[in-house]
Amino acid sequence: MILVTGATGTIGSETVRLLGPVRTLVRTPTGRPGEVVGDFDRPDTLDAALRGVDTLLLIGPAVADQQIAVLDRALAHGVRHVVRVTNHQAFADSPVARRREHARIDAHLKASGMAYTLLAPNFFMQNLLALAPEVAETGGFSGSVGDGRIGMIDARDVAAAAAVLATAPAEHAGRTYLLTGPELVTFADVAREWASVTGRAVEYRRISVEEHRAALVENGVPEAGSNAQVFELLAQGDGAWLSDDFAAITGRAPRGLRAFLTDYVGGKCRTPRLP
Ligand SMILES: NC(=O)c1ccc[n+]([C@@H]2O[C@H](COP(=O)([O-])OP(=O)(O)OC[C@H]3O[C@@H](n4cnc5c(N)ncnc54)[C@H](OP(=O)(O)O)[C@@H]3O)[C@@H](O)[C@H]2O)c1
Numbered sequence: 001m002i003l004v005t006g007a008t009g010t011i012g013s014e015t016v017r018l019l020g021p022v023r024t025l026v027r028t029p030t031g032r033p034g035e036v037v038g039d040f041d042r043p044d045t046l047d048a049a050l051r052g053v054d055t056l057l058l059i060g061p062a063v064a065d066q067q068i069a070v071l072d073r074a075l076a077h078g079v080r081h082v083v084r085v086t087n088h089q090a091f092a093d094s095p096v097a098r099r100r101e102h103a104r105i106d107a108h109l110k111a112s113g114m115a116y117t118l119l120a121p122n123f124f125m126q127n128l129l130a131l132a133p134e135v136a137e138t139g140g141f142s143g144s145v146g147d148g149r150i151g152m153i154d155a156r157d158v159a160a161a162a163a164v165l166a167t168a169p170a171e172h173a174g175r176t177y178l179l180t181g182p183e184l185v186t187f188a189d190v191a192r193e194w195a196s197v198t199g200r201a202v203e204y205r206r207i208s209v210e211e212h213r214a215a216l217v218e219n220g221v222p223e224a225g226s227n228a229q230v231f232e233l234l235a236q237g238d239g240a241w242l243s244d245d246f247a248a249i250t251g252r253a254p255r256g257l258r259a260f261l262t263d264y265v266g267g268k269c270r271t272p273r274l275p
Contacts, residue, residue, distance in 0.1 A: 001023060001054055002056075003057065004166070007024035008028075015057065018159060021033065023035075023053070040070055050079065054079065054081065055079070056082045057162055058084040062098035075114055084116065084119070086106050087102045088121060115169065116173070122153050140202055140203030140204060149185065149239070151239055152239070153179050157246055158179055178245050181254045183257070
């Protein structure tokens with residue numbers, strides 16, 4: 001029995017679609033078969049979801065107290081293998097709080113005695129969807145990543161890798177897989193490809209980290225400070241790496257930026273449709 005958490009989120013919803021009938025932990029029921037209602041913040045609500053589970057696919061916010069509580073309940077229920085989505089820069093001394101949180105969870109999992117497999121993805125292409133309103137309104141987007149090159153991955157491919165691992169975890173025990181797309185891209189490349197796919201000009205307006213932080217705060221973006229920190233790191237090359245691990249896991253090439261933009265602009269992906 002597989003249990004998927006974070007099943008309503010970006011990676012989780014696609015993973016569940018790929019896995020077919022599977023048990024999911026949800027805070028709010030959607031009516032999909034296999035749902036068990038529970039909340040990371042209330043570990044006693046996790047028991048019904050974890051009963052009889054061999055493999056836990058742990059996806060959720062980078063909040064160590066929450067995920068550590070889930071891991072402790074999973075161990076108590078005899079879960080044998082945990083496949084977890086972490087971050088590609090999850091280090092205990094990271095300047096970014098959520099990356100330190102991921103590092104704490106990874107360390108707890110590794111010390112738990114349960115078998116584990118970690119998926120450590122680079123920047124998600126789906127983060128670009130947040131730029132859509134600004135592109136629609138102004139014909140471009142602002143960003144503080146300069147000309148930093150990033151091995152962006154389509155979150156649907158993170159889900160594809162997660163689905164393979166959850167189905168046959170034993171052969172991947174103890175492994176950490178680094179996940180990227182097929183190419184290094186800059187935000188200037190994003191603007192150019194976006195324009196090419198839509199046939200309309202899209203401008204990339206370079207702004208400073210301070211301006212970016214202020215804009216994120218003004219727009220009420222959660223974790224605005226951490227996001228600005230990450231953009232600053234990306235400008236310095238934090239995401240400028242590629243890996244073949246996705247192809248090794250799934251046997252196919254990962255989606256590139258153009259395929260991602262084409263699917264979202266063309267409406268193949270439900271929401272949001274890019275302008
Ligand atoms: N974005 C990136 O570039 C990037 C890069 C590398 C790694 N990551 C990591 O990828 C992971 C998640 O990815 P995602 O984009 O799929 O996340 P997401 O879309 O934000 O989804 C989060 C999921 O967690 C659930 N959740 C939140 N709080 C919960 C709680 N208290 N109890 C139970 N479930 C809860 C949400 O359920 P509700 O529907 O109830 O809210 C939702 O299903 C994160 O750990 C993130 O750090 C992201």
